[in-house]
């Protein structure tokens with residue numbers, strides 16, 4: 001059973017007298033990753049926060065339409081551009097969320113070992129989380145979100161401040177999480193990353209959704225001039 005699809009209808013968010021998200025209508029279904037793509041300031045983070053219920057819209061609705069919709073709050077998680085970690089060890093960060101979920105101690109140890117191995121962090125279990133590198137911190141944040149087995153995982157520019165090597169390592173972990181059946185909904189302004197990860201693209205510009213479709217079709221033949229110019233590396 002599922003909480004998906006997620007439907008946004010006439011969704012707007014206003015601040016400082018401006019519609020920063022402007023009448024967005026779209027639906028996100030189960031399956032391979034959906035990437036919200038657009039230039040800096042397009043409204044990608046705001047849209048993701050609205051989807052996750054962290055912001056209240058000025059108009060319109062965010063509705064989970066699946067048969068398990070009433071479970072939506074606890075079946076979704078979000079990871080931010082700058083990971084928010086506890087000042088505890090790597091293992092303790094994972095243990096904390098698993099305890100909150102009510103897992104018994106014996107099951108927690110097993111699950112923590114698996115998560116650390118999947119995230120490539122096994123050697124760092126006893127390290128204090130704030131002392132990890134940026135890439136390691138982001139992998140821990142992803143592993144911690146994954147620990148609660150969300151059906152939908154929202155990722156806001158998860159590699160924005162990472163170097164190319166760390167970026168690829170984080171992308172590999174995102175792909176593993178997606179392969180495990182979690183629906184990834186992720187923002188990026190990085191076309192290369194969108195090409196590597198997305199099955200579906202939502203293209204956002206100045207708070208409006210200009211396109212939604214299969215990634216291969218979007219990159220081969222965008223429907224709007226604005227997207228075509230963005231893909232050509234021009235200022236839009």
Ligand SMILES: Nc1ncnc2c1ncn2[C@@H]1O[C@H](COP(=O)(O)OP(=O)(O)OP(=O)(O)O)[C@@H](O)[C@H]1O
Pocket residue numbers: 015016020038039040041042043044045046047157187188189
């Ligand atoms: N609370 C707010 N009040 C006023 N303006 C805001 C507020 N929050 C965001 N904005 C503005 O809304 C626009 C969209 O912001 P948002 O962070 O969603 O963009 P983004 O597409 O995620 O950009 P980036 O790729 O740079 O992270 C920006 O111009 C931002 O300055």
